[in-house]
Amino acid sequence: MQRVTITLDEDLLSAIDARVKSHNYQGRSEAVRDLLRTGLLDSSTHSPEPAKHCIATLSWVFDHATRDLAQRLSTLFHRHHSLIHTTQEIPLDHHHSMAVAVLKGESNSVHALTERVISERGVRHGRVFMVPIAPDIEEHAHGDQVEPHTHWRVRDS
Incomplete structure (x- = not known):
């Protein structure tokens, strides 16, 4: 150091x-x-060679009364379905909910999607947490099946 x-x-x-x-x-x-x-x-410029892939959580608080927000977000998520692993919505009061999405994919695509969600009219607060990962294709047994598949290794930067 x-x-x-x-x-x-x-x-x-x-x-x-x-x-x-x-x-x-x-x-x-x-x-x-x-x-x-x-x-x-x-930051999007955290290293000279940014990670090509990431896993991320996106959380946002939104107002249900915002016109067409649910439809806009649904359309956006369907367009980017390959990045989304899961979403969860938690009601907070009669007008607001918090939602959380777990995302995985190409870092620039994940970042662009999170920026779109956070900037939607009716989204009150938004935050993304991205962790750089690297694909590692391996072939080994799981039970009696041997087939190549991808493990995602967490990177230090």
Whole structure:
């Protein structure tokens, strides 16, 4: 590891110290490393060679009263059905729900889909968490069947 010196204003340093305490980090360095990793994964330019594939969760809160929102999202999801593994909707109150989707596929396609969902009129809050993965095609037995299939290995960056 290399040591890096940075200058922070008092408010930001206080926020980092509060995170160290609330998340039980051993020190500021661990908290800052974790925040940087998360921030870099959230950005579309997190490495010189971005992951070609990812697995992701997308969560969003939406207003049921928004005209045609359900139809627009349904159409969007059907157009991108190969990226979607599952979706779940949780009612929050009489007007709002939270939805969660698990996605897997080519990183640029997953990112584009999540941006479309989050930007839809009626979506109040949205957040995506993407994890880089790499396909690894193997042939080995599962029970009495031997056939090639893909395992998705989590990448470090």
